[in-house]
Amino acid sequence: MLVRIDHLVLTTANVDACVDFYVNGLGMRLERFGEGRMALAFGQQKINIHEQGREFEPKALKPTPGGLDMCFVTAMTPDEVMQRLDAAGIRIEEGPVTRTGALGPIMSVYVRDPDGNLVEISSY
Numbered sequence: 001m002l003v004r005i006d007h008l009v010l011t012t013a014n015v016d017a018c019v020d021f022y023v024n025g026l027g028m029r030l031e032r033f034g035e036g037r038m039a040l041a042f043g044q045q046k047i048n049i050h051e052q053g054r055e056f057e058p059k060a061l062k063p064t065p066g067g068l069d070m071c072f073v074t075a076m077t078p079d080e081v082m083q084r085l086d087a088a089g090i091r092i093e094e095g096p097v098t099r100t101g102a103l104g105p106i107m108s109v110y111v112r113d114p115d116g117n118l119v120e121i122s123s124y
Helices: 014-026 078-087
Strands: 007-012 029-033 035-044 045-053 070-074 092-101 102-111 118-123
Touching: 014 029, 014 035, 014 045, 045 070, 078 092, 078 102, 078 118, 092 118
Parallel strands: 007 045, 070 118
Antiparallel strands: 029 035, 035 045, 092 102, 102 118
């Protein structure tokens, strides 16, 4: 029945810091749509941004900044990922380490976004 994830929703306490991290730090594109809505786009996916206390309906039962643990796949090597993160001033929490992704073994580097969400950046 299901074939892929289209989008997720990230609740943030600070929209500007969130956008800066994902756009300037991780290379996503900022897209604006609807009436004042924003999304972080990459590949064929996007992450809609909701500001805490100003979420769009319908929404999660308990939208919370810092409650996500997500993994992104990159074509970069772990060394290239670490160099990019360092250049952007993003502190590496862990890695590179071997993990298991949806398609098999991956090498992962972990960081936290400004809300404290755990962000895993992985390569197959």
